[in-house]
Amino acid sequence: MSPDLEFVHCPYCGDTDLVPTEDDIDWSCRSCLRTFTVTLVAVGHPPASARWRGRG
């Protein structure tokens, strides 16, 4: 699995020092030392069930 597009900014600290993990599934930020996974939920207008489950 290879990502379509590499990340530029860490979603947590905003730094640009991101590297893929050895298994190429997760990303690791060398600035804040967080490791995270990005999942594609939908392409186009997402269905209601796929919307961000935030407040409101």
Ligand SMILES: [Zn+2]
């Ligand atoms: Zn970070």
